[in-house]
Amino acid sequence: MxxxxxxxxxxxxxxxxxxxxxxxxxxxxxxxxxxxxxxxxxxxxxxxxxxxxxxxxxxxxxxxxxxxxxxxxxxxxxxxxxxxxxxxxxxxxxxxxxxxxxGPESDVIHRMGDKTEARKAMIKAGIPVTPGSEGNVVNVEEALSIAEQIGYPIMLKATSGGGGRGIRRCDSQQELLQNYDRVISEATKAFGSADVFLEKCVVNPRHIEVQVLGDHHGNTIHLYERDCSIQRRNQKLIEIAPSPQLDEAQRQYIGGLAVLAAKAVGYTNAGTVEFLLDDKDRFYFMEMNTRVQVEHTITETITGVDIVEEQIRVAAGLPLRFKQEEIKRRGYAIQFRVNAEDPKNSFLPSFGHISRYYAPGGPGVRTDTAIYTGYEVPPFYDSMLAKVIVNAHTWEDAIKRGERALKDMGLFGIKTTIPYYLKILSHPEFRSGRFNTSFVESHPELVNYSLKPRPEVLASVIAAAMAAHTGL
Known part of the structure; x- marks a missing residue:
């Protein structure tokens, strides 16, 4: 060890x-x-x-x-x-x-980090991928020719991209011409590579990913799927495990695809195979993330497997402690990325001093964070402050627990996305468990919430006003 x-x-x-x-x-x-x-x-x-x-x-x-x-x-x-x-x-x-x-071997990281190489590996393994360029496009003329063949809309992507960057949807020839140089510029600045490729855009898909684990002894398993469809500008906001949108046959199918994909590239350690699910219930490989995911928490919650501990054990040369048939799931888990952003002001970052903080608790609630009362949130890093994870036996109960946990959480001094998430939880489309990646853009009205001061906050304001009035 x-x-x-x-x-x-x-x-x-x-x-x-x-x-x-x-x-x-x-x-x-x-x-x-x-x-x-x-x-x-x-x-x-x-x-x-x-x-x-x-x-x-x-x-x-x-x-x-x-x-x-x-x-x-x-x-x-x-x-x-x-x-x-x-x-x-x-x-x-x-x-x-x-x-x-x-983590995985360096050659696997390189291969899966190169989106065109990843596509080629998946095609060879028999994993369905969206139609697109066979490799990187040489120039805008080639991009226009391929787009004409597969039909618009298309996605123009940085080959070394990730995290939602270096991606543009193009609905027409004019948009492709406008975005081509932009994507190359963004790719070069963010990833040090000007390589881009294109693929057919799956309109309003559901974003489904599968957690996999592989060891150095030939064992590879999946820990079921997560639904990451609630996202803004390709950045995930709310994640769910398992997906309330899949039936059991789909769940077994996509889990098998993920294991096949991992084995095809000799994958070891923890990784995630990401898919798009179209309106005809067809799965397409999107990419493979060769690291632990932000949302690994909800998979841990429904399976009881400590993914980080398994990462360390695998790296030390130990075999996985679980066989596929031993992995059982229980209920639903939802993760909320609590970000230092103001949804009412175009999600403008809100960094600064946290005057008071307390985490939600009670049955079925977990909070992963690095903040505390008095912490100064620096403006140099990602805006995520905390991850609130809830779980319950049913989808309906998980939503109710999520509402309670977010209302329990006390985070003062900066703006956060908590009120926005409460509006999402109350929306009938979300509560029905039928939504796709267009949900956030389709419901701009959800940022029109009112911020009512909590009783304890109101009491402190009144006390301060009285003290100022009396000179105490």
């Missing part, structure tokens, strides 16, 4: 990994920029080291992180998600220095 792990990340995922290490008797090493000096993951780790004054540079320097891991006696690095988690070079540097990268 591993003895000491450097966590090449920050925020709630770093805290999540630290907790897994603590339960496994493994020492944890945190890293932080000056902007994160007072972050919770710094306080919770066994050891913590500053990686520089720049907010981002230290988290994105693979050589410096590997050097730090080696000098502090670590035998492994966990990349979490984001930052260098899907960086094939980082995984290779770890291996070259004799450190274990807690």
């Amino acid at each position: 591993l003895r000491k792990i450097l966590i090449a990340n920050r925020g709630e995922i770093a805290v999540r990994i630290i907790r897994a290490c603590a339960e496994m008797g493994i020492r944890s090493v945190a890293i932080y920029s000056e902007a994160d000096r007072f972050a919770l993951h710094v306080k919770k780790a066994d050891e913590s080291y500053c990686i520089g004054s720049e907010p981002l540079a230290g988290y994105l320097n693979p050589h410096a992180l590997v050097n730090l891991a080696a000098s502090t006696g670590c035998d492994a690095i966990h990349p979490g998600y984001g930052f260098l988690s899907e960086n094939a070079l980082f995984a290779k540097i770890c291996k070259d220095r004799g450190l274990i990268f807690i």
Whole structure:
């Protein structure tokens, strides 16, 4: 078993990994920029080291992180998600220095990170993919020719893209001409590659992904699916496991496809195979994420499998502890990404001082976060503050529990997406369990909520006014 792990990340995922290490008797090493000096993951780790004054540079320097891991006696690095988690070079540097990268092999990361190579691998394995270019398009003329063959609308995508960036939908030749250079520019800036490809746009699909685990002993299993259709500009907001939109036959089919896809590329550790489901109930491979997902929590909730612990065990060379037939699911789980954003103001980021915070609790509620009362939310990173996860036996009860948990949560000093999520939960389309990726754009009225002060907040305002009036 591993003895000491450097966590090449920050925020709630770093805290999540630290907790897994603590339960496994493994020492944890945190890293932080000056902007994160007072972050919770710094306080919770066994050891913590500053990686520089720049907010981002230290988290994105693979050589410096590997050097730090080696000098502090670590035998492994966990990349979490984001930052260098899907960086094939980082995984290779770890291996070259004799450190274990807690994730798949570097060649698999590279292959699945290249969207055109991933498509080719899936086609070879018999996994259905959307019609599109066979590889990267050479120029806009080739893109126009292929689009004419497969028909509009099409999706123009960065080959090395991810996280919803480097993607444009084009409904016509004119839009393709307008977006071609934009996607190349965004791809070059965000991913260091100008390569793009295109594929047929599946209009208003459902976004269904499957969690897979593979070890170095030839065992590969799935942990059922998650529904990620509630998203804004390709960024997920609310995730559900299992999908309330699938029947049992579909569930078994897509789980089998995901395992087949993972085996086809020799996948080890935790990963996610993402699919689009069209209005005729046809599944199409979209991409494979070669890391732990933000929404791994809801899969853990319905299956009882600690995915982060399994990642560490697999990296240490141990076999999976579960066979496919032993994986049982129970009820429904919903995850809400509580973001520091103001939905009423075009989701403008809302960073700053958290004057008061308390997490929701009670049966079937889990909160993963790295914030606390008095924490100063820095403006340099992703806007996600916390993940609120609820579970219940039925879909209807999970919705009710979600409403209660979000109302229980106290987070003051900045704007958050909590009121917006409550409006989504109350919408008949969501409650019916029948929605697609157009839900957010189709319901702009949901941001028209009113913010009623809680009794305790109103009481404090009245008390302050009285004190000011009386001079006390």
